Amino acid sequence: MLSSTNLSFTYPGGEVLKFPDLVCPAGETRLLLGKSGSGKTTMLQLLAGLRKPATGSVVINGQNLNELSGAELDYFRGQNVGMIFQTAHFIRALSVRENLAIAQQLAGKPIDRPRIDGLLEELDLGGKGNALPGKLSVGQQQRAAIARAIINQPAVIFADEPTSALDDDNTRQVIQLLQRQAEAVKATLLIVTHDNRLTGIIPQQTKL
Numbered sequence: 001m002l003s004s005t006n007l008s009f010t011y012p013g014g015e016v017l018k019f020p021d022l023v024c025p026a027g028e029t030r031l032l033l034g035k036s037g038s039g040k041t042t043m044l045q046l047l048a049g050l051r052k053p054a055t056g057s058v059v060i061n062g063q064n065l066n067e068l069s070g071a072e073l074d075y076f077r078g079q080n081v082g083m084i085f086q087t088a089h090f091i092r093a094l095s096v097r098e099n100l101a102i103a104q105q106l107a108g109k110p111i112d113r114p115r116i117d118g119l120l121e122e123l124d125l126g127g128k129g130n131a132l133p134g135k136l137s138v139g140q141q142q143r144a145a146i147a148r149a150i151i152n153q154p155a156v157i158f159a160d161e162p163t164s165a166l167d168d169d170n171t172r173q174v175i176q177l178l179q180r181q182a183e184a185v186k187a188t189l190l191i192v193t194h195d196n197r198l199t200g201i202i203p204q205q206t207k208l
């Protein structure tokens, strides 16, 4: 469950950016749409607690993010929020499997090897656990990024342009996987996109 009320933000010297209120139940997939520069990435950063709003509040799973200190917020994010970006960001010197293990440790959880291997298997990466992320194809990297985002069974998954680097086949596959995985852990899935391939298949949409 994710909700936001009265959010606004101002970059130094910039205009006030005001954002629509959101109420996203557990299990919902919603697109965040808007033209370039409208504030999609900024809103995602506010919702994920990566930036502090000038006004307003964000509530994830009953927790108002404004009430958390910096360290508490980092810990809360590790446990409750999964993030996927346009291109995947991994620790390059570590294998795919170790990248997932670190994500579990950062959330204060014990390393769960069977969950890691099961998830990789499910995302068609069963043979790639020992590979370095840089040795994977772009589509495989995006699936590994999905694995890392959901490894801790977050309440909310934020995806910022997750399909813009992918061809049609990989786009369809990645979105289906994301939705299936979000449903499996009953997460809210919020996708920032320009991608017209997604607007036809995901009816819940918020426009900036």
Ligand SMILES: Nc1ncnc2c1ncn2[C@@H]1O[C@H](COP(=O)(O)OP(=O)(O)OP(=O)(O)O)[C@@H](O)[C@H]1O
Residues within 6 Å of the ligand: 011, 012, 014, 017, 034, 035, 036, 037, 038, 039, 040, 041, 042, 043
């Ligand atoms: N770090 C920053 N410092 C100052 N202004 C910024 C910064 N990041 C974004 N902005 C400004 O804030 C506004 C919203 O930017 P944002 O990146 O959130 O838009 P967006 O909708 O995600 O754009 P795009 O689709 O092009 O990625 C823009 O006017 C942008 O110029």
